[in-house]
Structure formats: C-alpha cells, structure tokens
Amino acid sequence: MARIVQKFGGTSVGDVERIKIVALKVKAEIDRGNEIAVVLSAMSGETNRLVGLVNEMGSLYDAREYDSVVATGEQVTIGLLALALQDLGVSARSWLGWQLPFHTDDVHAKARIQKIDVDELNKRMKTGEVPVVAGFQGIGPDNRITTLGRGGSDTSAVALAAALGADRCDIYTDVDGVYTSDPRIVTKARKLDRITYEEMLEMASLGAKVLQTRAVEMAMKYGQRIQVLSSFEDKPGTLVVDEEEIVEKELVSGIAYSRDEAKITLVRVSDKPGVAAAIFGPLSDASVNVDMIVQNESVGGKATDLTFTVTQADLERAVKTLEKHSDDIGYEKIHSDDNVVKISVVGVGMRSHAGVAQRMFVTLAEKGINIQVISTSEIKVSVLIDEEYTELALRALHTAYGLDAA
C-alpha cells in the first residue's frame, strides 16, 4: 500500500463529465490498495472569469477581497468531486484552506505556505475517507482567505504530500510527462522516465511549462517524489526524484528554450568601478528582472560594451529606466533586440563531465548559428541566439547530445 496525493488541474476538472472521470481515476488507485488524498484546481476558465469580475469593480484592488472571490473556483470543484466519489461508493470529504487549516503568510494573492495541519486528515484517511483538498488557497494570520498565485495548486499538492508523508505526489496535466525537448519542434524528443529536482527546476525556469518552479523547489526541499502524468491517458509519466535515485545519469537530460527574451546592449560604457551598480541598481528598483549578463573586454581600458537580457514584457521599462539614468551610468548609446531566443542544455551529468559546453558551441557553429550571449551554471549551459534559428538549434543539439529516440 502506498500513500499518494493526486493533483488534477483546470482541464482535468473542466466540466461535470471530466470531474466524474477524475473520480474514476481516484477510485482506480484505491482499488489498487493505495491511500489517496486529492488536490484540485478550479474548472478551466473559472479563475479567469472571477479575476475578470474583480477587475471590473474599479481601479482599486484589495488583494484580500480578490483572494476571497477567486478562491470560490476550487470550493466548487472539490465539493463536486467529493459528491462524485460518494456516488461511486467512496467515502470522501472536501476541505477548504481554512478548514484544514492550510496556514500561509499574509501576502495576499501571492501567499507562501507556512504550515499545514494534517492531524484530522491522517485520522480520516486511516478510516478510508478520501480528503479532497482545495489547491491554490490557504488562510492567513488575519483569518482571511489567501491564494498562492497562478498555478499555485501544484505547490499546494506538493506541500500536502510532504505534510502527509506521501510516497508520491501525482500531478495530472495535459501532457504525459517531461520530454527531452519540446516534442512539437523536436519530433525525436523522448519522454524521460526520471529527472532530478535540480534539472526539473532548471527546465521549469528555462521555459518548460510542465510544473511550477515553486512546486519543484518545495519538492526538492522535502525530498517529495513527484510524478508528472497525463489525465487523459492511462500510463506512467515522468518521476521527479532525488539525484541518488537515478543510477544511469545522462550527460544531458533536456534541451529547453525560451522565446520570452530581449537583449539590451549598452555601447561604450565607461569602464570604471561602480558602473555595474549604477546600471543594475535602478533596474532592480524598477522591478526589472535581469537574466544573462556579459561584459566585453575593455578596449584600451577606457570603455566597454555591456549586454544583458530581460523578459520581453520588461524591455520597454528597462530601456526607459536606463535612459533616465544615462548621466549617472555614462554610455554612448543603447541597442535593444527582442528577436532572440535562449537555448539551454540541462543535465546533472555536467558536474562530472568536461566538454559539455564545448559540444554545444561546436554544434551551433557547424550550423552557422552565431552565439550572442553565454551563461552557465553547475548543471546548465544557456546561449542567446537569433530567434529564427530556434528549431534548427534545438534539433541539432538534441542529436548532438544523443537524445534522439531510436
């Protein structure tokens, strides 16, 4: 017998018929002898509808009221699934954030989970009752409903699994697992049986949309095994686990990409101490997230070119901020370009193998693709290239690292 937390998202609970199918999936696990708790999102589209209503109410925006309105989406789905399970003869009970309670901090609309009280749940699960828990929501220290931010239900599920000491947290989505690359572009992409937390975290933050970054962080922190699998097919997905659980480590596990990138170059910045602070201080104050940064070698020790990337949404604000502070910084001109893509190779195998980055550079050079910016971390190498080479680069790298399906 295993204890499993199953999480179903928007399309999986999109209507009454889908919720009944979810009930059958839950019952199937119970019939296999497992102990189940369920975490649900709202019906697909419902959270957007509720956010729309809130936005229509005026220019002021009280996150406490936003949270209370938006949290009704999950309140409906958990009640309906509890009823559907009861109709199949399964003992079930819905649980709202404040009922467990699911304690969070008081940062409304972006709350962080602090502590989940599962004593009552543990007691009831031992009698065979299935708790159906509202994802995305909790209760703050002010006794008001909080929400965790969009996609927070994954995080709810992982946190509940950790609190319940679950053997596995199954995240049901509309894809059947984590792939070596985007299968819509790389037709030879393979589904991974296993991936480490670190790799999943890099993949998530580099553009793969399978899991929320926060959910992976939490799973890593508590060593909570996750499985990503399809709610529309009945087959195993990808396990996200600790590195030690993976015996045969691949050099590279996946090739990720993100089109949401823009490049800014400051031409002939004066090369003096404190210039980096003069640039990135104001950007940070303007809430611009800076990702990759490269500084070319100084020509004659007087001036240098400095290039960095931001998200496309931040580009305009970043440029305006830099123009406003041009006197403090001291540069000749600004170039910006949003026709760029970030390609990343990810793999824990890099830690023990040299030459991973070199293979990337050689492969891209062979295809005539110019690398504009490079950044590396312990388990990934990212490069910025012209956006029109996206598909070519992904396929070439996928082959070069031996990831192609047989």
Next chain:
Amino acid sequence: MARIVQKFGGTSVGDVERIKIVALKVKAEIDRGNEIAVVLSAMSGETNRLVGLVNEMGSLYDAREYDSVVATGEQVTIGLLALALQDLGVSARSWLGWQLPFHTDDVHAKARIQKIDVDELNKRMKTGEVPVVAGFQGIGPDNRITTLGRGGSDTSAVALAAALGADRCDIYTDVDGVYTSDPRIVTKARKLDRITYEEMLEMASLGAKVLQTRAVEMAMKYGQRIQVLSSFEDKPGTLVVDEEEIVEKELVSGIAYSRDEAKITLVRVSDKPGVAAAIFGPLSDASVNVDMIVQNESVGGKATDLTFTVTQADLERAVKTLEKHSDDIGYEKIHSDDNVVKISVVGVGMRSHAGVAQRMFVTLAEKGINIQVISTSEIKVSVLIDEEYTELALRALHTAYGLDAA
C-alpha cells in the same frame, strides 16, 4: 445617526453594474450620517446554476458538500461589493459565515441560526468600516459551511440586525413595499406605510411573497424593525413593526390569496371517536401538510362529511395515503378538487372589532360566490372558493373593507 442593516437580493446584485449601484445606495446612507452593515444574496441565477452542478454529480446527495458548493455564490458578491465600495472611497470588508462566525445548528441545507458573534464587527463599524456579510450561510458545529435554505438571506439580515442592535433592517427587493392586495389584480391596491409583524407573518404564509416567513418570525421575536423597499427606486417602502408602533389601526390591513390549494372531501366518514386521528395520522406520516379542516354536522349521528385542504403538490400523495388506509378510517368515497383558491383578510384590528368575518361572508354572497371552507384565527379569516372567482372576490373585498386608494 441610525444603525441600519441593508439587505440586497438576487436581481439587485445581478451583475457588475447592479453591484456598483448597490455601492452607491450604501454610500448614500453613509453620507446621511448612518452606520451601515450590508447583507447580500448571490447574483440572480447563480444559486440555481450551482444547485444544477451538484445535482449532476450523481444520485447521492451529501448536504455538507451541497452547502459548501452553493455558498460560493454569496462569497463572490460580497467580495465584489467590498471592492466597489472601496472604489468609492468607503472603507469596507467582506465577511463569510465562518469568519464572523455566524453559528448555526448542523441541519445542512436547512440550518437554523443559533448565535452571531458581532464583537469584531462592532469594533470595526465604530471606525467607519462597512461590513459586507454573506447572507444564506453560516458555520455548523462540525466546522463546515451550512446554508439556511432558499431565501435564507432575509433571515440572515434580520438576525444580523438584531445582533448589531440595528435601528432598522432594510430589505431591498424588486417591489417597493407591502400592498393591501396584489396590485396586478387589484388596481386600487395601496402600498402600506406600516404593517405589524403578525399581519406580515399571516400575509407571508398566505401567499404574499415579499418576505420569508422565517425572517418575519425572527424580527417579531427580537422586535427588529424591518423596512421592505425597492432597490430600483429611491423612496420609502413599508415598515414592519410592533403593533404598539401603529397608532391608527386599520380593521383589515390586506387581502391575500393563494392558488396553491387543493380540497379533499371524505364522504360519509363514520362519526366515531378516533376517526380524526385515523385520517390525519397517516397523512402526517406521509409528510402531507393539512391546512383548513371542516367537519359537517353528523347526519343522524352515524356518518359525516369531512373536508380539508392540502397544497397542490401534496394532493396525489394525500389521496393515495387515504386510499391505503380506507379500512381503518371507514368512508364511502373521496372527492378531490384543485380548482380552488384561498382568500384571506388579515388585520390586527379584528381582535377588537366584531363583524369582520360577517362582512366577508356578506360581500362574497352579494357577488354570488359560494364559500366551500372557512377557517379563522385571531387576526385573519380565510375562505376557500372556486378559483375562477379569485379576481372578483379580491376586488370586492378590497372595496368592502375600505382599502381602495382614493
């Protein structure tokens, strides 16, 4: 300065624009120097939508889950109104049943209010904050959401007003007050400025749909003044108050009618002790509500005819029950007729004036209307007549009791 609880129902909060109009109405009372608390229903149609979803989930019906799902309707409207008020510069905060808390018993879907904790509300109202409270819902002893049954928001509002020691509970509806009779039939019907709790209670249970019976009962119990008024017009409505507050008592305050009546006659019932118990015991066991009962004088002391009324929905069940028990009861045959209407004249003035019933009988006789059944109480006389005389009887009685508008 007065302390007022304002309650707005389904059509008044039917969409975003209507909720903004409600916010303006609340602000208008505040600008007059009054202290306001608001109670809301769900958007019109929303409760039906949610009940529909619950019904689709299967044949089993867990009232705990029903309550949790259905209570989301009010959770949305109170959050939106709090935002709309804030947008007008009014300090406001929404309150769910479990947040106050609004304690009820554990009869899910038909819970009764037990105690409302208003300490926090009192404290905040003194600072000028407007509480926007969810009607229809509370929290049971099992820490789960309860609902009060359809139309329960009126009861919530009156209970909250009583707990807050409010000077008045304003119930905004789609009519502008309580009328001497149905204005759609009796064109000379007048809006009453005041009506007593007892009269309102009789009117409500006799077919006038302005206020929930339970809400009036609660107001009477606590001496809570109610005003029924229109949310679409800006003028005073009808005050529901204690009898002592009405100086010039009318003999009759209103003429009510109910078409939801059916008549059953048992012909030649044996006239022996215990026969009434033999008839009404089985009907009670079958959950049939019996209203008016008349027993004709026994002919020769051997057998009698017995007539009584039930609601139209109960008619078939009542007849079947009586047929099943025909041996125990002993009667010759059953007649039933649902082409009947109950007409009632209501007024506290009857207590001190003789001849009120007589005037009713004379008036109906003059129009050639046959009275089938009569029942009286301290402040009302009801008669059952052929349904086709409904309009004629209402207008004639309205004139006979001097109620016609000048």
